[in-house]
Amino acid sequence: MKLSILIPMFNEEATLEKIIGRVFAVDYGVDDLEVVIVDDCSTDTSFDVAQKIxxxxxxxxxxxxxxxxxxxxxxxxxxxxxxxxxxxxxxxxLEYDPGDIPSLVSLIQRDIADVVFGSRFSSSGPHRVLYYWHQIGNNFLTLFSNMMTNINLTDMEVCYKAFRREVVNTIEIEENRFGFEPEMTAKVAKGQWRIYEVPISYYGRTYDEGKKIGWRDGVRAIVCILKYNLFRGPHPDSPAGRRNLL
Ligand SMILES: Nc1nc2c(ncn2[C@@H]2O[C@H](COP(=O)(O)OP(=O)(O)O)[C@@H](O)[C@H]2O)c(=O)[nH]1
Ligand SMILES: [Mg+2]
Incomplete structure (x- = not known):
C-alpha cells in the first residue's frame, strides 16, 4: 500500500523544514510513501525551502x-x-503530530474504515490550552454539521483526515478556502462511507504565531454545511450512490 501525505502550504517558511523532518521520522507501516506539497503562491521563501527539500x-x-x-x-x-x-x-x-497519522491510516489499511478523522476533543493526549471562544465555535460547527449529516463526529474542522483513494474520487472539492472541511464531511457522510474517528494531540498556535483561520471562515462554514447537505446527493460511485442505482 502507498500512502500520500498532502501538505497545503501558504507562507510557512518558519516551519516547513521541521514538519517535513517530523513526517519522515514516523514509521507508517506502508510499502511506499510520498509527500505532496502544494505551494499556494506563498509570498515568503516557503517555495524555495520546499524545492530544496x-x-x-x-x-x-x-x-x-x-x-x-x-x-x-x-x-x-x-x-x-x-x-x-x-x-x-x-x-x-506544527499544530499536529505526524506520530498520530499511523493510527488513522491503519484503520484503512486493515479495511475497517474508508475515511478516518482525527479528533482533538476526544483525546487524552496533550492539548495546548488556547482560545475559549474558538472551541465554542468549533463545537457549534461540529454540532450543526452532525445535525445535518446525522453522523456523530466530535471534531469536524480537524486537519487530520485520511481517505481511501476510492473515496477521494467521489469528493470533488468545490470550496477553495476552509469551507472544504464541512463540504468533505457532508460528502463522505452522504456517500455512506465507513467513517471512523481517532484521538490525536494538538499543539495549537496563536495568531501571533501565525494562525490564520478567522471568524469569516466560521460564517462560511455554516453556509457550506447547509449547501453541501441540502443541495447535493451522494456521488454515484459512493456506496450510497451505487445503492440508489440498483
Ligand atoms: N490560511 C491559509 N492557509 C493556507 C492557504 N493555502 C494553504 N494553506 C495551508 O493550510 C494549512 C492550514 O492553515 P492554518 O493557517 O494553519 O490554519 P489554522 O491553523 O486552522 O488557522 C496550512 O498548512 C497553510 O499553510 C491559504 O490561502 N490560507
Ligand atoms: Mg494550523
Whole structure:
C-alpha cells in the first residue's frame, strides 16, 4: 500500500523544514510513501525551502499555484497529483503530530474504515490550552454539521483526515478556502462511507504565531454545511450512490 501525505502550504517558511523532518521520522507501516506539497503562491521563501527539500528527497513532490486560492484549492491540487492508495492531510505548521497519522491510516489499511478523522476533543493526549471562544465555535460547527449529516463526529474542522483513494474520487472539492472541511464531511457522510474517528494531540498556535483561520471562515462554514447537505446527493460511485442505482 502507498500512502500520500498532502501538505497545503501558504507562507510557512518558519516551519516547513521541521514538519517535513517530523513526517519522515514516523514509521507508517506502508510499502511506499510520498509527500505532496502544494505551494499556494506563498509570498515568503516557503517555495524555495520546499524545492530544496524535494531536491534531496525523491519522495517529495511540489505543485505550485500561480495565485493564492486557499487551503481547499491546495488540497484539490494535491489530491489530483497524489498517486497513493490512501491520502492524509498534514498542515505545514506544527499544530499536529505526524506520530498520530499511523493510527488513522491503519484503520484503512486493515479495511475497517474508508475515511478516518482525527479528533482533538476526544483525546487524552496533550492539548495546548488556547482560545475559549474558538472551541465554542468549533463545537457549534461540529454540532450543526452532525445535525445535518446525522453522523456523530466530535471534531469536524480537524486537519487530520485520511481517505481511501476510492473515496477521494467521489469528493470533488468545490470550496477553495476552509469551507472544504464541512463540504468533505457532508460528502463522505452522504456517500455512506465507513467513517471512523481517532484521538490525536494538538499543539495549537496563536495568531501571533501565525494562525490564520478567522471568524469569516466560521460564517462560511455554516453556509457550506447547509449547501453541501441540502443541495447535493451522494456521488454515484459512493456506496450510497451505487445503492440508489440498483
Ligand atoms: N490560511 C491559509 N492557509 C493556507 C492557504 N493555502 C494553504 N494553506 C495551508 O493550510 C494549512 C492550514 O492553515 P492554518 O493557517 O494553519 O490554519 P489554522 O491553523 O486552522 O488557522 C496550512 O498548512 C497553510 O499553510 C491559504 O490561502 N490560507
Ligand atoms: Mg494550523
Amino acid at each position: 524535494s531536491k534531496n528527497n525523491p519522495d517529495v513532490t511540489i505543485a505550485r499555484h500561480e495565485k493564492n486560492q486557499g487551503k481547499g484549492a491546495a488540497i484539490r491540487t494535491a489530491m489530483k497529483a497524489a498517486t497513493g492508495d490512501v491520502m492524509v492531510i498534514q498542515d505545514a505548521d
